[in-house]
Amino acid sequence: MTQALAPTSRIGILGGGQLGRMLALSAARMGLDVVIFDPEPDCPASRVAAETVTAAYDDLDAVAKFAASVDAVTYEFENVPAATAAAAAEHAPLRPGAKALDVAQDRLTEKTFLNAHGATTVAFRPVSTLAELHTAISELGLPAILKTRRFGYDGKGQAVIREMSDAEEALAAMNGQPAILEAFADFTHELSIVAARGVDGEVRAYPLSENRHSDGILRESLAPAKVSDETTKTALGMATRVLDALEYVGVMGMELFALKDGTLLVNEIAPRVHNTGHWTQDACTVCQFEQHIRAVAGWPLGDPVPHASARMVNLIGHDADAWEDWLKTPNAVLHLYGKRETRDGRKMGHVNVLGSL
Amino acid sequence: MTQALAPTSRIGILGGGQLGRMLALSAARMGLDVVIFDPEPDCPASRVAAETVTAAYDDLDAVAKFAASVDAVTYEFENVPAATAAAAAEHAPLRPGAKALDVAQDRLTEKTFLNAHGATTVAFRPVSTLAELHTAISELGLPAILKTRRFGYDGKGQAVIREMSDAEEALAAMNGQPAILEAFADFTHELSIVAARGVDGEVRAYPLSENRHSDGILRESLAPAKVSDETTKTALGMATRVLDALEYVGVMGMELFALKDGTLLVNEIAPRVHNTGHWTQDACTVCQFEQHIRAVAGWPLGDPVPHASARMVNLIGHDADAWEDWLKTPNAVLHLYGKRETRDGRKMGHVNVLGSL
Numbered sequence: 001m002t003q004a005l006a007p008t009s010r011i012g013i014l015g016g017g018q019l020g021r022m023l024a025l026s027a028a029r030m031g032l033d034v035v036i037f038d039p040e041p042d043c044p045a046s047r048v049a050a051e052t053v054t055a056a057y058d059d060l061d062a063v064a065k066f067a068a069s070v071d072a073v074t075y076e077f078e079n080v081p082a083a084t085a086a087a088a089a090e091h092a093p094l095r096p097g098a099k100a101l102d103v104a105q106d107r108l109t110e111k112t113f114l115n116a117h118g119a120t121t122v123a124f125r126p127v128s129t130l131a132e133l134h135t136a137i138s139e140l141g142l143p144a145i146l147k148t149r150r151f152g153y154d155g156k157g158q159a160v161i162r163e164m165s166d167a168e169e170a171l172a173a174m175n176g177q178p179a180i181l182e183a184f185a186d187f188t189h190e191l192s193i194v195a196a197r198g199v200d201g202e203v204r205a206y207p208l209s210e211n212r213h214s215d216g217i218l219r220e221s222l223a224p225a226k227v228s229d230e231t232t233k234t235a236l237g238m239a240t241r242v243l244d245a246l247e248y249v250g251v252m253g254m255e256l257f258a259l260k261d262g263t264l265l266v267n268e269i270a271p272r273v274h275n276t277g278h279w280t281q282d283a284c285t286v287c288q289f290e291q292h293i294r295a296v297a298g299w300p301l302g303d304p305v306p307h308a309s310a311r312m313v314n315l316i317g318h319d320a321d322a323w324e325d326w327l328k329t330p331n332a333v334l335h336l337y338g339k340r341e342t343r344d345g346r347k348m349g350h351v352n353v354l355g356s357l
Numbered sequence: 358m359t360q361a362l363a364p365t366s367r368i369g370i371l372g373g374g375q376l377g378r379m380l381a382l383s384a385a386r387m388g389l390d391v392v393i394f395d396p397e398p399d400c401p402a403s404r405v406a407a408e409t410v411t412a413a414y415d416d417l418d419a420v421a422k423f424a425a426s427v428d429a430v431t432y433e434f435e436n437v438p439a440a441t442a443a444a445a446a447e448h449a450p451l452r453p454g455a456k457a458l459d460v461a462q463d464r465l466t467e468k469t470f471l472n473a474h475g476a477t478t479v480a481f482r483p484v485s486t487l488a489e490l491h492t493a494i495s496e497l498g499l500p501a502i503l504k505t506r507r508f509g510y511d512g513k514g515q516a517v518i519r520e521m522s523d524a525e526e527a528l529a530a531m532n533g534q535p536a537i538l539e540a541f542a543d544f545t546h547e548l549s550i551v552a553a554r555g556v557d558g559e560v561r562a563y564p565l566s567e568n569r570h571s572d573g574i575l576r577e578s579l580a581p582a583k584v585s586d587e588t589t590k591t592a593l594g595m596a597t598r599v600l601d602a603l604e605y606v607g608v609m610g611m612e613l614f615a616l617k618d619g620t621l622l623v624n625e626i627a628p629r630v631h632n633t634g635h636w637t638q639d640a641c642t643v644c645q646f647e648q649h650i651r652a653v654a655g656w657p658l659g660d661p662v663p664h665a666s667a668r669m670v671n672l673i674g675h676d677a678d679a680w681e682d683w684l685k686t687p688n689a690v691l692h693l694y695g696k697r698e699t700r701d702g703r704k705m706g707h708v709n710v711l712g713s714l
Contacts, residue, residue, distance in 0.1 A: 336388025
């Protein structure tokens with residue numbers, strides 16, 4: 001393991017929200033120092049990091065200096081600008097690499113890439129004009145979903161088209177940004193697989209979780225999901241092919257739609273630790289945050305085997321006001337992100353409620 | 358629960374070593390901000406804290422300012438000077454309180470207090486002169502152990518007396534400090550109980566652990582210890598009486614000797630999270646660090662129930678060089694403290710190896 005960093009090395013993380021914070025906590029447990037880079041002063045991760053750089057992502061001098069001061073760089077969000085990633089990668093290993101960001105940042109690139117590597121998605125068409133949208137609708141059928149190609153998250157930048165007459169308004173909602181029309185997936189449930197790839201190419205995945213969203217935001221995950229071995233095998237195969245094709249290092253989240261006939265479609269990938277993997281913090285010996293840090297540090301991956309089942313409940317906005325009730329709930333583990341202000345729709349924390357396997 | 362701090366409150370910790378670091382990590386997981394006070398710049402806990410005050414413990418202005426900036430103060434070591442504790446307690450709740458420090462800092466006070474509250478110890482005598490030592494030896498028999506009354510830890514400040522002729526040298530080893538002669542406990546094994554008391558007076562204890570020391574340093578703990586219900590009940594009774602008598606808030610470690618005839622004697626108490634409780638980090642839903650922070654924050658205590666058995670292995674000095682082997686060991690969880698320099702006898706980290714209950 002000549003690529004392994006020493007245990008007192010410095011890990012740089014682009015982004016200091018809750019994912020950066022939880023990565024920092026796992027890294028610290030293993031003796032590593034974390035340096036956070038975030039434009040926001042007093043961001044959640046800054047309060048658990050050895051050092052914080054407060055600068056804009058497009059301040060490439062600051063990015064270069066940050067990367068030069070650490071032994072490896074990773075990130076907590078998929079919208080790291082390409083120039084930022086490139087500036088960091090010049091001075092330290094960037095894990096996962098720029099290719100993962102490139103693929104994950106554009107829904108058209110992403111779906112094209114996924115299908116090219118045997119990770120099937122819904123049918124889709126690029127759309128820039130109303131004429132293209134009309135053609136795409138006639139090819140894919142209705143309902144369908146129009147999405148901006150870039151910078152969508154938590155259901156933002158999306159418009160459902162149920163009738164041809166919705167088309168114009170949906171396109172207007174894209175604000176002139178390049179869009180993609182996606183066929184509607186008539187799924188029976190939403191699943192995800194969180195998998196890691198080490199520097200040596202080894203892939204290890206957690207059991208699938210079943211996820212429930214509302215208003216485009218994840219509310220709950222149940223894990224391990226009650227799915228067939230066949231479903232697990234298919235998901236793991238798709239994740240492995242994608243990880244290998246991206247020469248990926250770190251943890252990746254892959255969201256899946258399960259159709260009535262058993263077909264699995266990939267909704268999207270996230271080149272980072274994933275909200276649907278939070279259950280692993282308390283139900284597995286090695287959680288997704290530790291697994292990601294192990295990969296980034298060039299360390300051997302851990303066993304992604306749960307010792308309990310878990311229901312992960314996101315605390316959105318004022319859900320977090322019930323923190324004291326959660327503290328009193330047996331087998332519940334409370335995670336709060338230290339955000340100063342409670343806002344509707346804001347992820348304030350989560351709870352893992354453990355059960356028997 | 359009107360005494361409960363809000364989840365974005367600030368917890369001040371006197372001492373920034375590994376215990377402060379692990380307390381900080383648990384506090385952060387629940388959304389709390391931690392402020393570390395330590396004379397040493399770049400101490401292990403400083404790198405996971407929201408803020409660090411670098412000042413001497415006898416800089417009472419700095420202590421007062423630190424305490425005024427937080428919502429509660431706790432500590433990671435029992436030798437917090439009385440004046441420091443008093444200065445802190447003027448500006449924020451000090452948990453555990455000054456009485457716990459007073460009792461724990463002096464072996465004579467401690468043993469007197471313990472026996473007064475039904476927590477039996479070995480017989481002991483205060484010793485300042487050679488004449489007193491000779492008398493004490495003739496009363497307690499040999500072998501016996503001469504210890505400094507104050508500032509002993511990890512076997513430091515102790516001398517075993519096997520024959521009357523060892524007395525003079527043993528006394529000289531005390532360097533003129535007040536001492537205590539303790540009768541030798543012919544124990545079959547060393548146990549400990551880690552128990553917490555909340556602001557409301559509720560006491561909750563983890564199962565006992567069995568501990569193995571060498572050269573005065575803890576090497577391994579096995580938990581839950583294979584002891585009778587009677588032993589557990591006796592230990593819990595002693596811990597509860599002591600916690601109540603101290604009006605204690607937080608986690609306390611109580612070291613026990615188990616004699617051949619089943620008698621349990623208290624060796625010493627530590628008014629803080631305890632090395633023999635590290636196993637709870639990975640074998641319990643609520644570990645000793647979270648439990649301590651809950652108590653300090655005036656929050657409800659958690660369930661101290663393990664979901665696994667554990668063998669905790671301390672990584673002393675160059676033991677920690679085997680970190681990569683531990684990362685590859687199934688069911689092992691590696692904890693490293695981020696200490697820059699590996700020194701013989703220095704606690705660098707520990708590993709919890711989990712098993713079935």
